[in-house]
Amino acid sequence: MLRVLAAVLLVVLAAAGCADAPVTPPVPDPTSADAGFVGGMVPHHEQALELTAMVGGRGASPGLEAIALRIDRDQVEEIGQLQGLALARGLPAVHAHTMSGMAAPETVARLRELRGPDFERLWLDTMITHHEGALAMARDYLATGRDDTLRRYAEVLLAAQSGEITTMRRLGTSIAGP
Structure with a gap:
């Protein structure tokens, strides 16, 4: 029994010595277009959530309430996607300082x-x-970004938010004047 245990231990130690060294993933560049896009888009979406949260109880039209709900739902989902992607890619938690369109x-x-x-x-x-x-x-990212998943995300964002802008412009023309 002792010989069998010694033999098993010898095999285990030998196999451990043959194992590859742990692979260290490359450290992502915090100044990369990928990190900048995610770092800017998450707080940008968070402000959209702040704005959509204001709509309820303000006497807004059903159309405005509907688009605010749609935007809210989309932004919550997109924040989760971006945070998950950042985690999976090891992107640093940096936030861009200049974000276009912030209120x-x-x-x-x-x-x-x-x-x-x-x-x-x-x-x-x-x-x-x-x-x-x-x-x-999103356009800036598409011009410089490298991550295929983020590029697809930017393309979807362009289509979705362009459509929402069209809807909001239509809503704006239907508001009664003062």
């Missing part, structure tokens, strides 16, 4: 004060500008 704090504060058509007009203008910023970020 100014003054605009967000003004939206919090408004109700009815005034709220609706400012919200639509703000969200259209916000989406246009995301489109610019």
